[in-house]
Amino acid sequence: MTAAELTEQIFKKKSFLCVGLDTDLEKIPTYLLSEKDPVFSFNKAIIDATHQYCVAYKPNLAFYEAIGVDGFKALKKTIEYLHSEYPEIYTIADAKRGDIGNTSRMYAKAYLEDLGFDSITVAPYMGRDSVEPFLEFTNKHTILLALTSNQGAFDFQTKNLENEELYKEVIKTSLTYKNAENLMYVVGATKAEFLQEIRKIVPESFLLVPGVGAQGGSLEEVCQYGITKNVGLLVNSSRKIIYASDSSNFAEIAAARAESLQVQMADELTKLSS
Numbered sequence: 553m554t555a556a557e558l559t560e561q562i563f564k565k566k567s568f569l570c571v572g573l574d575t576d577l578e579k580i581p582t583y584l585l586s587e588k589d590p591v592f593s594f595n596k597a598i599i600d601a602t603h604q605y606c607v608a609y610k611p612n613l614a615f616y617e618a619i620g621v622d623g624f625k626a627l628k629k630t631i632e633y634l635h636s637e638y639p640e641i642y643t644i645a646d647a648k649r650g651d652i653g654n655t656s657r658m659y660a661k662a663y664l665e666d667l668g669f670d671s672i673t674v675a676p677y678m679g680r681d682s683v684e685p686f687l688e689f690t691n692k693h694t695i696l697l698a699l700t701s702n703q704g705a706f707d708f709q710t711k712n713l714e715n716e717e718l719y720k721e722v723i724k725t726s727l728t729y730k731n732a733e734n735l736m737y738v739v740g741a742t743k744a745e746f747l748q749e750i751r752k753i754v755p756e757s758f759l760l761v762p763g764v765g766a767q768g769g770s771l772e773e774v775c776q777y778g779i780t781k782n783v784g785l786l787v788n789s790s791r792k793i794i795y796a797s798d799s800s801n802f803a804e805i806a807a808a809r810a811e812s813l814q815v816q817m818a819d820e821l822t823k824l825s826s
Contacts, residue, residue: 553670555692555758558642561607562783566818569762570608570644571632571810572790573598574615580692581798587819591616591626591749591760596633598794601803607808608642609634612759631667643669644760648697650675658683664692671695673738673760676722680729687731693758694735698723700751701763706786719746723753728737739778741787744770756780762788764813771813775820783821789813 562568573595577585580594587593599609611630616623634641646664649672650656656674662668664686671693674686686694699709699719711718739750741763748814750759759778764771764787771787776783793813798804 553642553659555693558607559782561640561642563821565607566816566821567605567607567814568783568785568817569606569813570610570786571598571602571606571793572643572646572788573609573611573794574761575626575637575794576615577619579795579798581800583793583800589622589626589629591619591623592629594794595630597803597804599603599630599634599638601807602793603638603641603719603812605814606641608644608788608790610646610790612646612790620727626665626679631669635668642693643671644786645669645672648673648675649686650678650726652678653681653685656682659824660686660689663687669734673697676726680725682786683726684730687729687734689734695760696722696726696735696737699739699746700744701718701742704811705740705743714771720749720753723750730765736786738762739773741770741778744773744777749773751778751780756782757783758784758786760786760788762790764789764792770821771816774824777819779797779822779824783824787817 572688575591577595584590584593612629616627631643634643634808647663649659663672671687673695674683675697683694685754699705710717713721725731736758737761739747739761741761773789793806793809
């Protein structure tokens, strides 16, 4: 999916919501554990209930890797289901990969080619040759960790480097990479005040913004500092939606949470067009 096609979906659905599929066997409704594939059963129910309110899904790969082969099978079934039933949905492999060139190339092949994700999150610490292999894929996006939502982000990301914060240097340097037009960036919702500075460097790039919901990020602040005329935002919510309930009607309650965020997003889009 191209950025233009993603933007078209955002305006069509009046939503820039991304739902994180951080599926944890210890948190899903217990009755699902008797299913042959409880992770996929949970994901399918969440997707079927929420797809009309969001434009993207973001499986966090750690939750699938933690249960081994069964987890990978559930991930594959989830992506295949999205491709077949909801092809308009943008998919993000939340992998936070990034390694020497040959290794990155294999990660890119696994998730962007073999599984067919539209994008993948990548850690930039190892530099150009660890990122560019992901950027080689046509109509695929590499979502670079720029300024994350966790408290530990302040350990390094905001430190001054020759009178400029490291996260700014990371973003500026990434713009020199081959196929840099395929880049998006992760900026945590809990760092909304930094969005204004980031927009000075990448005024039109898509930003994936986690942290709205359970981590306390403000949608209104994210839009105040980060929205563009073409929106340029994917705001992620995971736990607040998918674990809104552990009862038998968990998917219905998750849908209500997703709809609530979508309504707020529609209001922000109305402001944008006025």
